[in-house]
Amino acid sequence: MKKIEHIGIAVKDLDAGNALFEKLLGKKHYKTEEVASEKVITSFFKNGPNKIELLGATAPDSPIAKFLEKRGEGIHHIAFEVEDIEAEMERLREEGFRLLNEKPKKGADNKLVCFVHPKTAGGVLVELCQTIKSEA
């Protein structure tokens, strides 16, 4: 795991979240991206080598809607950047972590991602992410 790629923060309203985190971080968000398969809309802020990803729900059955209902607004997950997601998934499986997807899937921001079940990771929803390299 090379670094914290981003921290995902669940917000009720993406525009209000953008306005608030612009004030907090002292800079504007630089992109918005919908991940239709996950029923989320995301907004990204750069913070040195790291990013903050705001997450809004696009449907009542979105995982973010469920999180907001249960926990309210706040930190949703930590994403670690990895070089080789399949190797890291295999390593974690062998260490006894439960993965939420069998194969890497396409996430926001041109990444292949895999989530680790928080019950096996100290109550933390952990995301692994690997940047998708464009083929030459």
Next chain:
Amino acid sequence: MKKIEHIGIAVKDLDAGNALFEKLLGKKHYKTEEVASEKVITSFFKNGPNKIELLGATAPDSPIAKFLEKRGEGIHHIAFEVEDIEAEMERLREEGFRLLNEKPKKGADNKLVCFVHPKTAGGVLVELCQTIKSEA
């Protein structure tokens, strides 16, 4: 705000937390430090430019004991590294954020720190931290 300095994660038992996060991160923690004034014991892992800080309670009235009771184990706060903590505190006050301490206080890992109330920061407990430079 220069980067995510660390993510604080509340754990019930520091030894068990160390063992779990060693497996997750694929490396050993490099130090343990008690912050008596906060009634916490901390353990640090490096992760590229960032750190993971495990937080255990050292007394039943520790803020970490209260957090664990209410939320269970999991992410407790995000700490951002700042160059000038007093200037950043002043900027945030003017933007309407509520700070949990009036003046910077001494935290773990040779830092001056200040916390921002999660009610004013989208449900996120935000820590500002500035490295204490030793005087020449």
